Amino acid sequence: MRRMALLGQNKTARMPHLFRLERAKDVPKRTLRAGCVLCYIIGMNAAHHTQPKLSRNQSEVLSCLRQAKEPMSAYAILDRVREAGISHPPTVYRALNDLMQRGMVHRLQSRSAFVACDHGGCDGKFAFAICRRCERVVEIALSDADQAALLDLAPDEISAEQVTLEIAGLCQDCRPHLSA
Numbered sequence: 001m002r003r004m005a006l007l008g009q010n011k012t013a014r015m016p017h018l019f020r021l022e023r024a025k026d027v028p029k030r031t032l033r034a035g036c037v038l039c040y041i042i043g044m045n046a047a048h049h050t051q052p053k054l055s056r057n058q059s060e061v062l063s064c065l066r067q068a069k070e071p072m073s074a075y076a077i078l079d080r081v082r083e084a085g086i087s088h089p090p091t092v093y094r095a096l097n098d099l100m101q102r103g104m105v106h107r108l109q110s111r112s113a114f115v116a117c118d119h120g121g122c123d124g125k126f127a128f129a130i131c132r133r134c135e136r137v138v139e140i141a142l143s144d145a146d147q148a149a150l151l152d153l154a155p156d157e158i159s160a161e162q163v164t165l166e167i168a169g170l171c172q173d174c175r176p177h178l179s180a
Contacts, residue, residue, distance in 0.1 A: 060095075064080045070135055071130075108166060127167065130169075
């Protein structure tokens with residue numbers, strides 16, 4: 001009830017994250033108020049997540065990678081995001097580094113390319129299977145035991161901190177069909 005009372009007076013001043021829905025002339029005010037309450041409740045629930053909001057540049061770079069659905073170099077990303085006003089390589093690299101730290105983008109070492117995380121965000125325990133013909137990338141989640149086993153492979157002279165595992169091969173679509 002309190003939320004409804006707040007909505008009656010200058011809704012957008014108290015809740016700036018809402019759209020100014022009251023300006024839509026062809027929608028009844030009652031419907032708009034119900035929509036504002038719903039938006040407000042959704043906004044309150046979203047505030048409990050710990051993931052900080054992405055900057056405009058990070059959002060553009062991540063969107064570019066998700067739309068591409070293939071590994072992209074930083075310069076290929078730059079070519080696609082120029083229309084959005086991102087025109088300098090350091091801007092793209094900075095956004096990529098921030099997205100990698102959040103686990104939303106991964107770097108393929110063997111290709112010097114980047115891919116968007118299939119899960120939206122990872123904890124750093126993953127491997128990749130890459131088709132060498134069509135460059136399709138499949139992200140493989142690793143368990144704690146898998147990660148520990150891979151780290152144990154390092155020689156005693158090296159204190160392993162991170163594992164990057166990339167498996168190259170051919171996907172089902174690119175494998176030559178075996179004749180029976």
